[in-house]
Structures are given as C-alpha cells and as structure tokens.
Amino acid sequence: MSRALPHRWLxxxxxxxxxxxxxxxxxxxxxxxxxxxxxxxxxxxxxxVNVVSLAIFSWARIQPTADTWDFAWLDEVMDLLHAGGIGVDLATATASPPPWLTTAHPEILPVTATGETLWPGARQHWRPTSPVFREHALRLVTAMAERYADHPALVAWHVNNELGCHNVYDYSDDAARAFRQWLRERYGSLEALNHAWGTAFWSQRYSDWGQILPPRRAASHPNPTQQLDFKRFSSDALKEHLRAEREVLRAITPDVPVTTNFMVMGETKGMNYADWASEVDFVSNDHYVTPGPQALDELSFSANLTGNIAGGRPWFLMEHSTSAVNWQPVNRAKRPGELARDSLLHVAHGADAVCFFQWRQSAAGAEKYHSAMVPHAGPDSDVFRSVVALGATLRELAPVAGSTRRPARAAILFDWHSWWASELDSHPTSRLRYRQEALDWYSAFLALGVRADVVPAGAGLDDYALVVAPVLYSLPQALAKELTAYVEGGGHLVTTYFSGIVDENDHAWLGGYPGPLRDLLGIRVEEFSPLLDEETVALDDGTTGSLWTDQITVSAPDVEVLARYATGHHAGRAAITRRPVAGGSAAHVSTRLGAQQLTPLLRRLLDGAGVSSELPPEARGAVELTVRAGRDADYWFLVNRTEQEVTLAGVAGEVVIGGPAEADGALRLPPVGVTVLRRPAAGTA
Incomplete structure (x- = not known):
C-alpha cells in the first residue's frame, strides 16, 4: 500500500x-x-561514505555580516568532496541565525507563552512567522542555490534542519497576526470560529478578529479548541516556511530534489509529519534511541511510521547515533553490534540512506559528547571500525535499495490530531500518553512475531485484516464513517479507552461515548473512571488494568464480553468487548493493560481476524521480521532482538547478509544480529 506522494531520490x-x-x-x-x-x-x-549533509549550521560563516559573503571555504569543501566521490545533501543553512542578525533584529526571536524572549546562544532562535527572518533566510537560500546549482557534488537540498525542534510554539505578536489569518482561512467568519471554539463558555465570544490571541499564559485553562487550533497552526506555520525555502530552490534548481529532516521519534509531536510528507521530494527522518525497556520497540515503531508516512517508498535516515548522545539524563554508549543492528532496522523499514550525526565528533560546543562516525579517539577505535563494517554491509545489501515496504496484514492507526487533543489540560487524567498506548500495542505485535504497519490517519485501511486504533479521542464524522465501512467490509477494528470522545473541534459527542462508534461497537459509556497513580483494577481473565476504566453498558445483543472487571467500581461490568459485524468485528479495550498483558489479548483478536505470524514459533518475540518488496524478489530482514543466539528452522531463502544456513537448513542469528534473505516475491511461486 502506498499513498500518492511525490518521490524523487538523490x-x-x-x-x-x-x-x-x-x-x-x-x-x-x-x-x-x-x-x-x-x-x-x-x-x-x-x-x-558516499553522501554528507553539509553547511547545516554555517550561516554565520557563509554570511559574516549583513553585507558580506564568504563562499570560498565552502567551494573548496564541495570540490574536495566531489573529487572524493562523495555527494552533498546541501543545507540551506537557515537553522541558526547569526549574531549580527539577532542583534540588528531582535524581533525575530521567539516568545514563550509567558512572554519571555528566547535569546540567542543556542540554536533555532527564530520565529516561524517572522517576516524579517523570512526575508533574510530566503536571501541566503537564493545565494546558496545560485552559487551551487550546477555543482557536480550537489545531490539534494536540505531545508533548514529539524524544523520545530526548539521553536515550534511561538506566542509573539508576529505569531498572533499569522494565527488570526490562519483562523480566517479555516473558519471564514467569526460566527463560525465562535461556534467551533465554544466561546459561549466563560464569556469568550469574539466580536473582532483583532481580539484573538495565541493561547498565552492565562489565569486558568485556556480554551481547549484554541489550544488545539494553535497546535495545528504551529505545525502549518513551520510547513509554510519549508514551502517558502523549497519554492526558491525549485525555481533556481528544478532538477535537484528537496527534503528536510523530520523527527519521528519519542514524544516529538508538534509537527504533523503525515501532513508534511507531500511537501518534500523524499521523506527524511532523524531518530535517536530512547532508553528504557521498549527502546528497540520504539526504534522499530518510529521507523515503521516513517516508512508509512513516506507512502511505502524509500526514505532517508538523515541522523542517528553511532553510540551515545549528549542530551539525555544518562547517555549510554551503544553495546557491540547495536550500531549495525539499529541502522539495519531502519533499512528494514524502508530507509535507502543511512546517515549519522555527525562525521567527526566536535571538540567544542554543546554536542561535543555526542558520538560520531569518527570519535574523539580517532579512527583507531571500535566505533570507527564498526562504521567501516556497516559501510561494507550496506554495499552487500545494494540489491535491496529501491525496494518498497511489503504491507503487513495488521496495522496501528496513528493520528496526530488525537495525539494533540487527548493530552490537552483539564481532562479526566493528565497521565494519559497517546503514543505510549500505541507503542504498547506495537510491542505486543512484536512479542507475537506478527508484522504490523503503523499508518497515519488517511492512509487507507482496506488492505488490512485487523486495525488497532488506540486512544482515537478526536473522531470526525468522516473518519467514523471510514472505520464503520472498514468493519462492514469485513475488517476487524480494535478501539481503546478515551476514543470517540470529541469531533474535530474538540466538541464532545453527545448521547454517550464512544460517540459515532457506539452502534458499531455495541456499547455505551456514560462516565469515565480514570485511576489514581498506583491504583489498579483486576479483570476476570487474570490481567490488571491501570490508568483508566470505563462504565460500559452493552447495548447490542450480539456483543461478546471478552473480559469483565473483577474489582473496582465497575466490578462485574464489561471491560473488553467484541462485536461481530458483517464478517468483520469491532472490539473495545476500556483500560490500559500495557504491552505484556496486551499480548494474549492481541493473539485472540488476531486469531479472530485470521492473522498469524510468518515466523516459526521458536523465533516469535525474539526476532523481528520486516519485508521489503523488490521487482523480482522479497527481502526478509530478520533482526535478533535478544543478546542470545536464535535458531530459526524452516525459513528458506538466499542469504544476502548474515551467516549461511547450517547443514540442517536452520538459520542461526548471532546476538543482536541481522540476517537478510532473498525470497520469491509474495504471490509468486
């Protein structure tokens, strides 16, 4: 499955x-x-190495003052790289304004919700909506494009860098003006805005556009729809800056593809990358491992989501780390084998470029303790030897490049609007984490050895036998109809607590939850019952719920109760339900079970949908399988998730990388190892 997105490679x-x-x-x-x-x-x-991203933070060097330029050093580097056979993904260098610009124009600096200015001294100290910053940035972009348009080393343009990493939310007067214009275009009239924002509450009705502000620090909770729209606007404002730089580049260098590095990882949620994907010629992503028991699961989840944001087409891993980073509370070095395994797991999910931050570890500055391909220890180091070995492995994998992701039979629906809206303030609990619930379901799929795609809302679901839609808090009528049609067409849908609660304007669906999915699920929730920290409830299937419970009334006679609450206020009531619908089914899980406890439930739901693992039983949970589809063959990536050797029997194929099959035909995956098999394409003999 792939969406109609642009795709031009280097x-x-x-x-x-x-x-x-x-x-x-x-x-x-x-x-x-x-x-x-x-x-x-x-x-x-x-x-x-055959490609580098260059000049990302070089604005002050390229343009030392407002009226002087210094391209001589960059010319020399470009020439040197080209002579070495190394292509350049050339950055527009606009990510970090130089001191002369912020001194002359402090009005480009971002402002926090409390009115504090974010001063220079770090990076990304600019307002996405500042016309002054835009003017100077596009002047630089124009100069870069005109100078290097015909340089033979130039393989792609890299717009800015990690847009929104530090400046996604700006509450300045520039932002206020741009926000009002965005609202005019969204709603058309103040009457429509007042209705959408529910301004009858707390005497907030607006009589003039000029009265509207960003949701700055207020005496109490700001209007929730105002907050939600400001999140949408802020993502769009950064997207507009991306477009502005891109249009300059396309006008001067129409044959050079344009990208920017997304940050699909962890709790980075301010930018709706599914919405941004159509703005670039190929999707790029930065990812850094998040420490914890689900670290490898999260890496896979993010790579999977990135591949589906890219519509199944190859994408560019712009940054990850060879070893430790510098910005976590404790920065752990990677263990032997993890550099290659982590890199190849991104490749397994569709990356056709594997790049790190950075080439040579800095001797000074805020990131001097961030690992690099050439560490402080120099090339005589385990890190550099691992870097060289990975380069050799990628050359062995050359036939895989250009292949697309082979869709799975199951999917997790990921929706930025529900992510934003479900975690607003003044909710039943402040402990809910949208992405964590999605990740828990993904971990359960991994534990069962079942491939599942992480797909953005709007990507299309018809090809999937089972779809999990966790915490689908924001449910517009159109999406509700899509999900209903999916189930009525034979699909199996799984929803969770705090789903079907509001429409796209954050207005509660009336008549009971889960709103427009009540009839489909055959249940009705009258009231939420979130749990206190450390409070749990027992279910009669032996599992334990936390965070949330629902007061469920079963409203359709054909609903099957898979588990009931055994303790708590709702003891005896349904906790997990499933309703058969026209060959499909609609299930609901009303409490947080966590990854481990979701696994047996998911196995039952998968059995009902006719979805099973492609791995032999002994490998399930220990090995992750991903599949890339080439023109003439499929490539099975088998990633050992453990620190022990894993033996796989009955998995046939030509070994591309990894140890050869033993005499008995079994594959032996070394600890933290990756084996890639070439197999007949799905659907062929």
Missing part, C-alpha cells in the same frame, strides 16, 4: 553506480582546521 549517483544505499553523516568542516579536511575525505572513502 539527483545523481553518489558513488558512480546506479544502485546501492546512501551512507554518510552531517559534515561540519568549518569546525576544523583545513588540514583535517583531506584526512576526512580519505577516511570517508575507507568507511564507504
């Missing part, structure tokens, strides 16, 4: 061939003396 081969993966890093030569550059290129060639 402008020309980066290593003199037509096939293979892009491999490299962010490169910051302006941090180093000239004599280091030649060694950099030599080491890049040794490692198999």
């Amino acid at each position: 402008r020309r081969p980066t290593d003199g061939t037509t096939d293979g993966f892009a491999y490299g890093a962010d490169y910051n030569p302006d941090q180093w003396p000239r004599e280091v550059w030649d060694e950099d290129v030599r080491l890049m060639r040794e490692a198999g």
Whole structure:
C-alpha cells in the first residue's frame, strides 16, 4: 500500500553506480582546521561514505555580516568532496541565525507563552512567522542555490534542519497576526470560529478578529479548541516556511530534489509529519534511541511510521547515533553490534540512506559528547571500525535499495490530531500518553512475531485484516464513517479507552461515548473512571488494568464480553468487548493493560481476524521480521532482538547478509544480529 506522494531520490549517483544505499553523516568542516579536511575525505572513502549533509549550521560563516559573503571555504569543501566521490545533501543553512542578525533584529526571536524572549546562544532562535527572518533566510537560500546549482557534488537540498525542534510554539505578536489569518482561512467568519471554539463558555465570544490571541499564559485553562487550533497552526506555520525555502530552490534548481529532516521519534509531536510528507521530494527522518525497556520497540515503531508516512517508498535516515548522545539524563554508549543492528532496522523499514550525526565528533560546543562516525579517539577505535563494517554491509545489501515496504496484514492507526487533543489540560487524567498506548500495542505485535504497519490517519485501511486504533479521542464524522465501512467490509477494528470522545473541534459527542462508534461497537459509556497513580483494577481473565476504566453498558445483543472487571467500581461490568459485524468485528479495550498483558489479548483478536505470524514459533518475540518488496524478489530482514543466539528452522531463502544456513537448513542469528534473505516475491511461486 502506498499513498500518492511525490518521490524523487538523490539527483545523481553518489558513488558512480546506479544502485546501492546512501551512507554518510552531517559534515561540519568549518569546525576544523583545513588540514583535517583531506584526512576526512580519505577516511570517508575507507568507511564507504558516499553522501554528507553539509553547511547545516554555517550561516554565520557563509554570511559574516549583513553585507558580506564568504563562499570560498565552502567551494573548496564541495570540490574536495566531489573529487572524493562523495555527494552533498546541501543545507540551506537557515537553522541558526547569526549574531549580527539577532542583534540588528531582535524581533525575530521567539516568545514563550509567558512572554519571555528566547535569546540567542543556542540554536533555532527564530520565529516561524517572522517576516524579517523570512526575508533574510530566503536571501541566503537564493545565494546558496545560485552559487551551487550546477555543482557536480550537489545531490539534494536540505531545508533548514529539524524544523520545530526548539521553536515550534511561538506566542509573539508576529505569531498572533499569522494565527488570526490562519483562523480566517479555516473558519471564514467569526460566527463560525465562535461556534467551533465554544466561546459561549466563560464569556469568550469574539466580536473582532483583532481580539484573538495565541493561547498565552492565562489565569486558568485556556480554551481547549484554541489550544488545539494553535497546535495545528504551529505545525502549518513551520510547513509554510519549508514551502517558502523549497519554492526558491525549485525555481533556481528544478532538477535537484528537496527534503528536510523530520523527527519521528519519542514524544516529538508538534509537527504533523503525515501532513508534511507531500511537501518534500523524499521523506527524511532523524531518530535517536530512547532508553528504557521498549527502546528497540520504539526504534522499530518510529521507523515503521516513517516508512508509512513516506507512502511505502524509500526514505532517508538523515541522523542517528553511532553510540551515545549528549542530551539525555544518562547517555549510554551503544553495546557491540547495536550500531549495525539499529541502522539495519531502519533499512528494514524502508530507509535507502543511512546517515549519522555527525562525521567527526566536535571538540567544542554543546554536542561535543555526542558520538560520531569518527570519535574523539580517532579512527583507531571500535566505533570507527564498526562504521567501516556497516559501510561494507550496506554495499552487500545494494540489491535491496529501491525496494518498497511489503504491507503487513495488521496495522496501528496513528493520528496526530488525537495525539494533540487527548493530552490537552483539564481532562479526566493528565497521565494519559497517546503514543505510549500505541507503542504498547506495537510491542505486543512484536512479542507475537506478527508484522504490523503503523499508518497515519488517511492512509487507507482496506488492505488490512485487523486495525488497532488506540486512544482515537478526536473522531470526525468522516473518519467514523471510514472505520464503520472498514468493519462492514469485513475488517476487524480494535478501539481503546478515551476514543470517540470529541469531533474535530474538540466538541464532545453527545448521547454517550464512544460517540459515532457506539452502534458499531455495541456499547455505551456514560462516565469515565480514570485511576489514581498506583491504583489498579483486576479483570476476570487474570490481567490488571491501570490508568483508566470505563462504565460500559452493552447495548447490542450480539456483543461478546471478552473480559469483565473483577474489582473496582465497575466490578462485574464489561471491560473488553467484541462485536461481530458483517464478517468483520469491532472490539473495545476500556483500560490500559500495557504491552505484556496486551499480548494474549492481541493473539485472540488476531486469531479472530485470521492473522498469524510468518515466523516459526521458536523465533516469535525474539526476532523481528520486516519485508521489503523488490521487482523480482522479497527481502526478509530478520533482526535478533535478544543478546542470545536464535535458531530459526524452516525459513528458506538466499542469504544476502548474515551467516549461511547450517547443514540442517536452520538459520542461526548471532546476538543482536541481522540476517537478510532473498525470497520469491509474495504471490509468486
């Protein structure tokens, strides 16, 4: 399954061939003396590097003052890289305004909800809606595009960098003006806005557009629809900046693809990347491992979601780490094998480029303790030897490049609007975490060895036998109809607590929850019963719920109660239900079970949908399977999720990387190892 999205890959081969993966890093030569550059290129060639992202934070070096430019050093680096056979993903350098600009124009600096200015000294100290910043940024973009349009090293443009990482929410007067214009375009009239925002509450009715502000710090909870619309607006404001830079680049260099690095990872939620995907020629993503028991699951979840945001087409892993990062409370170095495994898991989910932050570990600055391809220890290091080995592995995998993701039979629906809205203030609980519930379901799929796609809302569900839609809090009528049609067409839907609660304007569905899904599910919820910290309830199937419970009334005679509450206020009432509908089914899980306890429930739901694992029983949970579909073959990526050797019997195929099959035909995956098999394409003999 792939959506109709644009897709243009790197402008020309980066290593003199037509096939293979892009491999490299962010490169910051302006941090180093000239004599280091030649060694950099030599080491890049040794490692198999064939692309670097260049000039990301170089605005102050390129434009030292408002009226002077210095391209000589960048010209030399571009030429040097080209001579070494290394392509350049050239950044527009607009991510971090230089001191001369913020000194002359402090009005470009972001403002917090409490009215504090975010001053220079770090990065991304600019307002997405500042016309002054936009003018200077586009002047720089124009100069870059005109100078390097015909340079043979240029393979792609890299707009800004991690848009919104630190400045997604700006509450300045510039933002207020832009917000009002965005609202005019969304609603058309103040009457429509007043209705959408429910301004009859707390005497908030607006009589003039000029009265509307961003949701700045208020005496109590700001209007929830105002907050939700400001989140939508803020994502759109950054998207508009992306478009503005992109249009300059396309006008001057129409044959060079344009991308920007998304951040599909962890709790980075301010930017609706599913909405942004159509604005770039190929999707790029940055990902860093989040420590914890679900660290590898989260990596897979994010890579999976990125691949589906890209519509199943190849995407670019722009940044990840060779070892430790510098910004977590405790920054753990990667263990042997993790550098390759983590990288190849992104490849398994569709990445055709594997790049790191950064090439050479900085000697100074805020990120000097962030790992790199060449660490402080230099090339005589385990990290660099692992980097060289990964480059060799990617060359072995060259036939896989260009293949697409083979869709799974199950999916998890991921919706940015529900993510934003479900975690607003003045809700039944402040403990709910939308992405965590989705990740728990994904972990349960992994534990069962069942492939599942993480698909953004609007991607289409008809090809899936089973779809889990966790915490679908914001449920517009159109999406409710889509889900109903999916089930009536034979699909199996699973919903959870706090779903079907409000429409797109954050207005509660009346008549009981889950709103427009009540009839489909055959249940009615009159009241929420969230749980206190450390409070739990027992279910009669032996599991324990936390965070949330629902007061469920079964309203259809054909609803099957899969589990009831055994303790708590709702003891004896239904906790988990499933209703058969026209060959499909609609199930509801009314409490948080967590990944481990979801696993047996999910197995039961999958059995009812006719979905099973493609892995042998002994490998399920220990090995993750992902499939990429080439023109003539499928490529099975088998990732050992454990620190023990795993043996797989009965999995046939030509080994592309990994140990050969033993005499008995079994595959043996080393600890933290990855094996890739070439197999007949699905549906062929």
